[in-house]
Amino acid sequence: MPAAAIQASETAAKRRTRRAKAVPVSDTQLSAEQKRLIRLSFLRVEPALDLVAQLFFLKLFRLDPSLRKKFSGPVEIQARKFAAGAKLAMISLGHEDGLAPTLKLLGARHRQLGIRARHYRTMSRALVWTLERSLDKSFDRDTKDAWNTLLAYFTKVMAG
Template sequence: MTPHEIHLIRHSFNLVQPHAADTAQQFYDNLFDADPGLRALFRTDIRHQGERLMTMLAAAIRVLDDPYTLHAALRLLGRRHVGYGVQPAHYATVGAALIKTLRDGLGDAFTAEVHDAWAAMYGVVSRTMMEAAHEGAGVQTAMP
């Protein structure tokens, strides 16, 4: 990711972070609207899960300019998500729900450039997590 993309992500996240609970709820509403079957993967209270989501996003965004730390954390997360029942196809649904949530939450501040920065970041997140999940399962697969 470029320094400019990192700046755009950090700036736009700072705009939604004060509304973290609402942002997280909107994300899960978007996610479950897109794939109602995903609701079964969440065994904890969705508000608590939303807090964890926003904390994880904030932590990842803090280390976007430190790829080693970011990738190490994402690899652990990817291996852990296998145990939750997350499948590779779920990552696209999550990415679409995230982008929709940001677009709705940021309004006019969600420019094409901000969209592309978030899409790039989510690409790194999803690829790294899926690679780790496949390696943890003993499956070697090339990621797109």
């Protein structure tokens, strides 16, 4: 192999390595402004989080009735679990390692229940719909885009 080809190959490998290091697994690709919009919108729904979570599950089960049997227990219990997870997600937005380790564990548990990537996409649709209804005009395009970016990251990590 000619020296120029070897050098070009090594340079390309170094670029790939630098790129891989530049984007850690926990990086959600959210800007500071997107994180601010997510936190602000969450603070607006937090006082009614149990009700918002119940609305989310009702919409989720309407979008995909097969998911009801994958979540054991009454909607109210699932809503409390969801609310706790949402609070953890908001706290994690400010931490370097983020939620990736927790999401991976939750994703493994969900895979045991038969939840796949398509289900996460349905969950994302249900949550965005719920936020649109709960926040009305304060759920603007930028806020919606921020949530969609965060939920796409959740889907990627949890689906494995």
